[in-house]
Amino acid sequence: MMVAELKAGFGDAVVQLSSIQHYDSVLQQRIDQTRWDYSQEIQQLRDLVYGLKDDLGDAMRHIGLVSDLQKRLQQDLEIIKQDRVRAPAVTEHQSCRWEITSCP
Numbered sequence: 001m002m003v004a005e006l007k008a009g010f011g012d013a014v015v016q017l018s019s020i021q022h023y024d025s026v027l028q029q030r031i032d033q034t035r036w037d038y039s040q041e042i043q044q045l046r047d048l049v050y051g052l053k054d055d056l057g058d059a060m061r062h063i064g065l066v067s068d069l070q071k072r073l074q075q076d077l078e079i080i081k082q083d084r085v086r087a088p089a090v091t092e093h094q095s096c097r098w099e100i101t102s103c104p
Helices: 002-086 092-098
Strands: none
Touching: none
């Protein structure tokens, strides 16, 4: 009777161990799949961040170029304004001398 009980107990233990191992295997597969899924998402986010970084760098360069151009145009405008102040006003008669075809 003792041997039969030991065999039955041992058999139950083996069944439980098999069930635990199977459940452990299923959990490990889920962990591996989740890890892979998250690593893919992380890589996509990294790619997105690097792309945004590149786009931001391009935008900053364009802003710098536009700013430089604006400064040059502002300087040119100031020079033109100063030249107008320094130059005497041109009368209509004087302008006719320069535009011979349009004078009466």
